[in-house]
Amino acid sequence: MSEFTSMAFGSAWGVKDWDESSIAPIIAREVQNSWRVRGMGDFAVGARECGSATGMLEKWKVLREDEIQKLEDVKWIGYVGVRDATTTSMAVGDTSQPTTRPWQQMIELRYGFHPEVWGKGFGTEAAKAIMGWCGKYIGAERFIAEIEIENLGSGRVLSKMGFEEIEKEKEVIWGMEGTKEWKIWVGR
Template sequence: MAFGPDWGVKDWDDEAITSIIQSEIDRSWRVRGIGDFAVGLRRDTSIASTANTAESHGPKVLDMGEEQRLEQTEWVGYVGVRDATTTSMLGGETHHPTSRPWVQMIELRYGYNPDVWGKGYGMEAARAIIWWCEEHIKAQRFIAETQTNNLGSGKILRKCGFTEILEKDEVIWGVKGEQEWELWAGKSCLELSPTILTIKE
């Protein structure tokens, strides 16, 4: 969740991860229609885009067809969004109550296998989900939280257009040793359109 090496790599069994996934479905997908997406690597880089015209806006959509099926994909992490006013904390709300509407409290979160850190996948996936949220739920603002010493995650957020939230302006979680970030919709660097892959079964 953008917390870097201090957070550690979790090794959960199927029962534990099924419970976590079900909780996210119940608290995010069923409530707001948002949640986590798996991030996998595309093997064939020669596939032509189906939406790479000069007039197209948003991400390029590549149709993988039969080139790569789900079971052949190398899964390297996840990227997700959730309503930070109701689902971000275990107690069901943020540490600091907010009067903002939930579309201004969309939390961006992600986690990747350390083997793929520094290869640009985090930024690509973050930009894709930001675009998706702006298009599908009319998100107005995104927020995120990183450890202050996690320079890699800070770099991803900055490249996506995020800026640091100053404590005098707003406190969302207020966790010591962590930096809070925000990005207002339409201010991200999405002119470098992300690529969203669709895999047919």
């Protein structure tokens, strides 16, 4: 689990040993704040067996809205989400003024996956799906993302999808040391 936590949140985050009573209020707050304001947030990503006797992760597919899946038949492998970053994004050294960009241009793409599925295309597929949904139903104009510099896999995922590194001389979103910031415009 420490590999997943470090990959998802950076090596400085550390592994937390939380029980359900300590994490439940945090999750409830985050879900409520994300979904209530803009109608977007995080989704769990699971792999399911699709007629293969050789293993759950060898064959998989995205469920259609009309398909039913028993939760106990899913192997949970990570998360993907989007959120309005205008409430979390501020220029370096400025903690009083959020960005002046419209929120549709500041939609943060977030994801994290268990190490056993790294390099198998799950991140790219899940990110493409959530970005397509967000563009169609939320009106996304631009997505942004931040990764730890040492997280080369996440950089490859973003690059494959057409994201470009943000030039720090022209724009700073989070300005966290040890990170790279990325962007992609929808439909350009």
